Amino acid sequence: MRDLIDELVAAHRDVQRRGSGDAEEIAVGVRRRYDAAVADVWSAVTEPDRLARWFAPVSGDLRVGGAFQVEGNAGGEVQECDPPHGFTVSWGGPQSIVRLRLTPDGAATELHLEHSVPVAFAGSGAGALYVGPGWDVAVLGLALFLRGEPVGDPVAWEGTREVQRYNAASIDAWVAAIGATATPDEVAAGVQAARAQFAPGPEVTGPVPG
Numbered sequence: 001m002r003d004l005i006d007e008l009v010a011a012h013r014d015v016q017r018r019g020s021g022d023a024e025e026i027a028v029g030v031r032r033r034y035d036a037a038v039a040d041v042w043s044a045v046t047e048p049d050r051l052a053r054w055f056a057p058v059s060g061d062l063r064v065g066g067a068f069q070v071e072g073n074a075g076g077e078v079q080e081c082d083p084p085h086g087f088t089v090s091w092g093g094p095q096s097i098v099r100l101r102l103t104p105d106g107a108a109t110e111l112h113l114e115h116s117v118p119v120a121f122a123g124s125g126a127g128a129l130y131v132g133p134g135w136d137v138a139v140l141g142l143a144l145f146l147r148g149e150p151v152g153d154p155v156a157w158e159g160t161r162e163v164q165r166y167n168a169a170s171i172d173a174w175v176a177a178i179g180a181t182a183t184p185d186e187v188a189a190g191v192q193a194a195r196a197q198f199a200p201g202p203e204v205t206g207p208v209p210g
Contacts, residue, residue, distance in 0.1 A: 004166040007140050013177040015128045017119065026122040026181070028132050029114045032139045036146045038102050041109045042084030044142060045100065054145035055138055056154055072155065095121060111139065125181025129190035132174040133167050133198040140166065167198040 012031045019025050034041055044050045051058050060068030062078060069075035074092035081087045086101035096117045103110045115131050122128075137158060141151055151157035171194045175187055182190070 004140065004162055005169055007143065007166070008169055008173055010143065011136060011139055013132065013136070013173055015125045015132075015174070015177045015179070015181050017125055017181040022118075024119040025116045026119055026125055026127050027114055027116040028128040028135070029112065030132070030135050030139055031110060031112045032143065033105065033108055033110045034143060034146050035108050037107060038084050038104045038109045040146065041102055041111065041142075044145060045102075045111075046083070046087070050145075052154075053150055054141040054154060091115065111142075113139065124183065124186045125178045126183075126186040126190035128174055128178055128181075129171060129187075129194040130197075132177070133170045133194055136170040136174070137163060137167060137198075161201060164199045164201045168195065171195060171199065 010032055014029045016027045016029070017024070018027060036044075044054070046062065048058050048062070055070075056073055057071040058068055059071070060066060060075070062068055064078050064081050066078050067075065068078065068089070074096075076090035076092065076096075076098075079088045079090060079097075084102060086099065088097065088099045090096060091098045096115070099114045099116075101112045103112070113135055115135060117127065122130075141154060141157070144151055157163060171191060174194075175191060178187055178190075
């Protein structure tokens with residue numbers, strides 16, 4: 001398996017501040033292309049037995065209107081489901097929304113995941129640093145799973161030095177994506193919080209590939 005740091009360039013990250021007034025929100029997006037058919041990717045992101053092998057155990061009623069819980073993480077409600085094209089769920093609260101879309105590209109599939117929250121909740125685009133690296137490592141885990149390189153226990157895998165090193169570089173990539181949606185002070189505070197959450201081990205920093 002190639003160095004996980006090399007995997008950073010396979011994902012595209014973006015942070016948008018959009019809307020106005022009470023409807024203004026921060027949207028954190030990550031896209032990645034997989035050499036797998038849409039049906040296979042859809043199965044991997046919706047079937048509990050497969051989700052547990054690269055993401056986490058998920059329980060609950062996985063249909064529109066049903067409530068679910070990700071073990072050790074957030075819960076929510078399934079708001080929309082359009083197999084095999086995508087779904088929309090709340091994530092940890094009614095105003096925190098995750099949208100996942102799958103687009104066929106020949107025999108491959110492009111995945112686009114967006115997590116949006118009100119600006120009043122995120123503060124600024126720097127709020128991306130609280131969720132972006134987590135979604136980043138999730139789409140990486142999915143890539144390895146679809147390539148036949150399972151991570152074993154996803155929770156244990158995410159705590160390894162190799163993944164923490166990946167997360168440290170991912171944080172730098174998200175800083176670049178934030179751009180003008182946050183002030184330098186907001187970004188600095190977000191980086192500090194993100195490193196404490198996603199890359200707490202010593203000497204895990206690494207350069208982002210150019």
